[in-house]
Amino acid sequence: xxxxxxxxxxxxxxxxxxxxxxxxxxxxxxxxxxxxxxxxxxxxxxxxxxxxxxxxxxxxxxxxxxxxxxxxxxxxxxxxxxxxxxxxxxxxxxxxxxxxxxxxxxxxxxxxxxxxxxxxxxxxxxxxxxxxxxxxxxxxxxxxxxxxxxxxxxxxxxxxxxxxxxxxxxxxxxxxxxxxxxxxxxxxxxxxxxxxxxxxxxxxxxxxxxxxxxxxxxxxxxxx
Amino acid sequence: xxxxxxxxxxxxxxxxxxxxxxxxxxxxxxxxxxxxxxxxxxxxxxxxxxxxxxxxxxxxxxxxxxxxxxxxxxxxxxxxxxxxxxxxxxxxxxxxxxxxxxxxxxxxxxxxxxxxxxxxxxxxxxxxxxxxxxxxxxxxxxxxxxxxxxxxxxxxxxxxxxxxxxxxxxxxxxxxxxxxxxxxxxxxxxxxxxxxxxxxxxxxxxxxxxxxxxxxxxxxxxxxxxxxxxxxxxxxxxxxxxxxxxxxxxxxxxxxxxxxxxxxxxxxxxxxxxxx
Numbered sequence: 441x442x443x444x445x446x447x448x449x450x451x452x453x454x455x456x457x458x459x460x461x462x463x464x465x466x467x468x469x470x471x472x473x474x475x476x477x478x479x480x481x482x483x484x485x486x487x488x489x490x491x492x493x494x495x496x497x498x499x500x501x502x503x504x505x506x507x508x509x510x511x512x513x514x515x516x517x518x519x520x521x522x523x524x525x526x527x528x529x530x531x532x533x534x535x536x537x538x539x540x541x542x543x544x545x546x547x548x549x550x551x552x553x554x555x556x557x558x559x560x561x562x563x564x565x566x567x568x569x570x571x572x573x574x575x576x577x578x579x580x581x582x583x584x585x586x587x588x589x590x591x592x593x594x595x596x597x598x599x600x601x602x603x604x605x606x607x608x609x610x611x612x613x614x615x616x617x618x619x620x621x622x623x624x625x626x627x628x629x630x631x632x633x634x635x636x637x638x639x640x641x642x643x644x645x646x647x648x649x650x651x652x653x654x655x656x657x658x659x660x661x662x663x664x
Numbered sequence: 665x666x667x668x669x670x671x672x673x674x675x676x677x678x679x680x681x682x683x684x685x686x687x688x689x690x691x692x693x694x695x696x697x698x699x700x701x702x703x704x705x706x707x708x709x710x711x712x713x714x715x716x717x718x719x720x721x722x723x724x725x726x727x728x729x730x731x732x733x734x735x736x737x738x739x740x741x742x743x744x745x746x747x748x749x750x751x752x753x754x755x756x757x758x759x760x761x762x763x764x765x766x767x768x769x770x771x772x773x774x775x776x777x778x779x780x781x782x783x784x785x786x787x788x789x790x791x792x793x794x795x796x797x798x799x800x801x802x803x804x805x806x807x808x809x810x811x812x813x814x815x816x817x818x819x820x821x822x823x824x825x826x827x828x829x830x831x832x833x834x835x836x837x838x839x840x841x842x843x844x845x846x847x848x849x850x851x852x853x854x855x856x857x858x859x860x861x862x863x864x865x866x867x868x869x870x871x872x873x874x875x876x877x878x879x880x881x882x883x884x885x886x887x888x889x890x891x892x893x894x895x896x897x898x899x900x901x902x903x904x905x906x907x908x909x910x911x912x913x914x915x916x917x918x919x920x921x922x923x924x925x926x927x928x929x930x931x932x933x934x935x936x937x938x939x940x
Contacts, residue, residue: 554938556834559703598819605822608830615835615939630832631939634839641800641843645851648793649859651778656860 531581532573552611561597568593568610670873671890672901681738682869685801686919688731693845693926695724700838704933725816732809758788758889763799767792786885797852804844811837839939842930849927853920870912871904 534540545565546553557563568584575582583592590606598605613620615631674682694710698720701707714720747754756764770785771792777784790798811833814821818830856866861881868874879887890896904912 560699600819602819602822604825605819605827607827608818608822609828612831624828624831626828626832627835630835631839634836634843634939638839638843638846642846642850645793645796645847648775649851649854652774652855653859655778660860 529578529580530576531579533576533579534574551614555611557610567596668903669876670871670901670903671876671879671887671896671899672873673868674872676872677741679869679872681734681741684734688727688734689844689848690919690922691727692724692731692841693923695720695727696841697845697926697930699724700937701930701933704936706929706933725812728809728812728816731805732813735805735809758886761790761795761798763792763795767795786888787883788885788889789883791882793855800844800847804840807840808837808844811840835939842939845927845930849923853923857916857920865913865916867904867909867912870916871909873901873903 537543549565552558552565557568558565570583575584577584579585583589586603586606590601590603594601594606609624609627612627613623615624615627616635617628620628620631695714698707698710698714699717702711702717711717711720714723745754750757754760755762766788770787773782773785776782814825814830814833815837818827821830821833856862856869857864861878874882876887887896890899
């Protein structure tokens with residue numbers, strides 16, 4: 441009797457795998473219905489509204505914060521442009537910049553033209569930031585606002601983009617810069633870890649190989 | 665007679681794994697560089713040769729998947745190589761690739777020998793730099809695989825990790841690839857084929873065997889052990905045929921030349937790219 445109910449462990453693994461095939465996949469809809477907290481979060485991130493209330497943008501990860509100094513960069517082209525730094529929540533973020541109509545985005549936003557989206561996918565600024573007036577990223581009705589960025593901007597190319605996906609930092613800061621340590625510490629420490637590993641490995645093995653070669657050369661000369 | 669005596673060093677499966685790695689690694693290096701250096705003129709030419717940016721990326725992705733299967737298969741193969749009855753001896757014995765205290769000792773002795781102090785250490789079956797070569801690939805592949813799959817399916821990956829983790833994935837994938845390429849094309853090529861003892865080519869990985877003379881010079885401790893255990897006779901194999909030798913010399917030098925080509929251009933155009 442005991443033998444008949446005994447299931448060897450080797451059968452448990454294939455049976456478990458089989459079960460995962462036979463059972464329907466979990467859907468996000470089920471999650472929304474079964475969990476009040478999850479429903480609240482899902483609704484908030486996808487619409488920006490919950491019931492009749494407007495919600496604030498979703499909380500950002502503590503590991504990706506606003507980059508220190510991002511609002512305090514010097515505006516070399518125009519003194520009036522300094523006002524822009526205080527307009528990060530307005531409908532027209534560039535209002536007040538002199539001769540704005542004759543300028544190109546990259547004249548001021550130089551660093552923003554070097555990332556993967558612009559350098560490799562060849563996107564232009566307006567394909568994501570939209571036509572004039574370009575709203576500030578944090579303006580409530582901006583398509584770039586984190587509460588709807590995934591649906592209004594990312595999903596134009598990345599079908600099915602979620603709010604999580606939209607936390608990808610398009611205009612990455614310089615990974616090794618000291619300001620990145622506070623703004624995007626995971627990127628900063630990953631960068632320095634890999635750089636030390638790369639430099640350390642080569643710094644040890646290149647001289648090691650060369651010395652090995654030289655020593656063998658001397659030994660062969662001596663033997664001959 | 666001494667010259668023709670050859671001792672078996674690698675099994676046919678070991679050699680197939682190495683060949684698989686040469687072909688997939690060079691493909692990944694070329695297609696990966698074509699993407700990394702895309703903003704440069706050289707990167708654009710490389711893309712043209714590989715069928716354009718999209719085709720190049722498609723090759724990169726699916727050869728990457730092939731490498732993952734190769735890695736899984738190799739890991740299963742490793743498990744079959746463990747002698748479960750003598751588990752610890754199997755893991756830390758002289759035939760094992762796992763680094764041990766002797767490797768550290770031999771590294772130190774070798775450094776002293778570089779500067780004319782003492783005699784060179786008597787290497788066993790695996791020298792410490794050969795073990796490093798092996799484990800560098802072994803830990804690098806999962807890192808490249810995990811970050812590569814996350815970048816291949818970014819929407820799916822962002823269900824499990826936040827989107828900003830993809831920024832980290834790009835950085836890790838690139839940095840690890842650059843590390844692997846630099847190490848293989850500089851250190852591995854030089855130590856394996858170009859240093860005086862190995863020149864013109866270390867044939868062991870292609871022929872599967874090494875000459876007794878070479879063994880006396882490079883692996884004296886292993887030779888002593890085989891003699892002591894009475895296994896030297898059984899370990900002897902026939903030398904490779906001249907035709908096969910011609911084939912692997914041409915293939916080996918073509919692979920080396922292609923690697924050096926990628927390396928030189930990579931260094932020349934490195935100022936136009938970033939690690940992330």
